[in-house]
Amino acid sequence: MLLGVAVVAILGAGAWYWTSRKADGAESAYRTTTVERGDIRVAISATGTLSAISTVTVGSQISGQVTDVLVDYNSEVKKGEVLARIDPSTYEAQIEQGNAQIANAQASLKQAQATLANAELDYTRKADLGTQKLVAQSDVDLARAARDQARAQVNAAQASIRQQTASTQTTRVNLDRTVIRSPVDGVVLTRSIEPGQTVAASLQAPELFTIAEDLSKMKIELAVDEADIGQVKVGQAVSFTVDAFADRQFRGEVQQVRLSATTTSNVVTYPVVVSVDNSDGTLLPGLTVNAEIEVSKRDDILKISNAALRYKPTGEEANATAAAQAPQGGQNRGSGVSDDLVRVAGTLQLKPEQQSAFDAALAALRERQAARAAQAQQRGGASMFGGPGGGPRSGGNSSSGGGAMQAQIRQRMAERMQQDFAPFRATLDEQQRQRWDGELRTLLGAKRAPVYKLVNGKPDMVQVRVGASDGTSTEVSGAVKEGDVVVVGERAKE
Incomplete structure (x- = not known):
């Protein structure tokens, strides 16, 4: 009896072992x-360059020799602050000349006014005598013409005064432009002049300074491939790195997807503008960016x-x-x-x-x-x-x-x-x-x-x-x- 039970147990164990080996072999x-x-997380990779949101180029509208340069690279400036000065002597002399011309025109005006007063009196007398037939009508007509001519002289003298005043005012504006001021609050990125240098503004305004308006907020312009641009939407999160700070990862947000495509070597890309918070001043304009735009995120x-x-x-x-x-x-x-x-x-x-x-x-x-x-x-x-x-x-x-x-x-x-x-x-x-x-x-x-x-x-x-x-x-x-x-x-x- 015991022998039979042992045989059955051995056969059962063998069958189980064989089945397990077979299943393991199938699965293996x-x-x-x-x-x-x-x-x-689905992301699109792209590269771009950091820049200030607003960069202003400061030029000169007048020609002359630079006498003073009051700021340098990286200088923080306020709106209206003096950046440089151009020699004002030429415009100061023109203002003096203009003032003299105005005084001369005013003297001519007084002379014309006196002539007009005499001509009006003469015309009045001859007009009365003409009604009494005591003078010839031709004398009356000549007196009227002399009066009108005197009035024209007065008007011409007044116009000359206005012209000389306007010319002098233009010179005053140019004199004010000899002082180069900052149009915005910001930081000086570039300076293109030195004291003693001559500025020539005959055809176009020469560039003297480049000022970044606010580096606490910056932007990245990414070049996104045409195959991926359809997935990019305003408001999507962007993570990026820069070689200057390889151990840090920065964040941004898609601000604009521009329609102006660029084709380079038959590769079409679209510019995508990303806004970046740079409150700590770590990021610098011009840094190359390796970015990932998070186009989709599926949780759980x-x-x-x-x-x-x-x-x-x-x-x-x-x-x-x-x-x-x-x-x-x-x-x-x-x-x-x-x-x-x-x-x-x-x-x-x-x-x-x-x-x-x-x-x-x-x-x-x-x-x-x-x-x-x-x-x-x-x-x-x-x-x-x-x-x-x-x-x-x-x-x-x-x-x-x-x-x-x-x-x-x-x-x-x-x-x-x-x-x-x-x-x-x-x-x-x-x-x-x-x-x-x-x-x-x-x-x-x-x-x-x-x-x-x-x-x-x-x-x-x-x-x-x-x-x-x-x-x-x-x-x-x-x-x-x-x-x-x-x-x-x-x-x-x-």
Whole structure:
């Protein structure tokens, strides 16, 4: 009796060992990873240059010799502060000459006024005598002409005074311009003159100083590639480094996406302006910046290694997997789109009548999916929406024709969804409707890809919806959950 029990125990242990070895051998044939929950940050890299938000070039509107330069590089200046002086002697002499001309014009005016007074008296006397026929009419006419001429002389003298005054005022303005003042509060970045240097402003104003208005706030002008510019929006966070402070990371924010594209060696880039807080004065104008624009950040989502999305079974495993994925008994594997719709509806806080309308539309959708799967089984292949859950297939070899076909499939799916769920949508309020429309657009526009879960030592294909990717991991949703083991490759057979 004891011998029989021992034999049975030995046989059982052997069977368990053999089964375990077989399962371990099957699992060890694949390289795997697990579906994890975590965060994904998607960023665009670009380079640019730091500069002041406002940089003012100070020039000279007049010519002359520089007598004094009162500021130097890095000098902090206030608005109206004197920066330099140009020799004013020429303009002072012109003012003296102008004053003399004004005095001469004023003397001419008094003389003309006296002549006018005499001419008016003479005309008045002769006009009275003319009415009495005591003088000839020609004498009256001559007296009138002399009076008018005297009035014109007075007007000419007055105009001469105004002209000389205006000319002198112009000279005074130029005299004031011999003192170069700062137009803003800021810091002197460059100085282009030295005392004794002659400034010539005949054709254009020479540049004397460059002043950065406020270095506590700076900007970066990044050159972003045309392939990435569509993802950049105002308000996105930017992190950047500069070689001068390699151990520090700085922050900024996208302020403007400019439309003025630049083409260099057939590469098109767009300028993106980033605002930077430089309250501590660490950053300097002109530094080269290596920046990353955070275009998307997904927190607490399911993600898998990108290698899992690239894996495709080979050889006998490919045939076995294809046979296992064939529709069975009219059943569509996975839930895909319909489950996603249930998830979206769950966020809308539906009322009972709204929930009833949704359930009716969802039942019609699932019934059509089941019918399509049955037709695919009869044809011995997959339906047009043969991916699990009714989503278009993705992965594998793609071409421009395949991409166009998938776009057409998505378009037809969108139209059909809108028709099927139109009665349900009509029951929603404005806020719910906007939420539903946005989620539906995201759902239908999302890409789908096959992932191979390891089930009982064998790869089992499921379709997942893929989202943001940081180049290493990709956001997924659908027929996977946290902790699922997925295949990323096959081990070499010994």
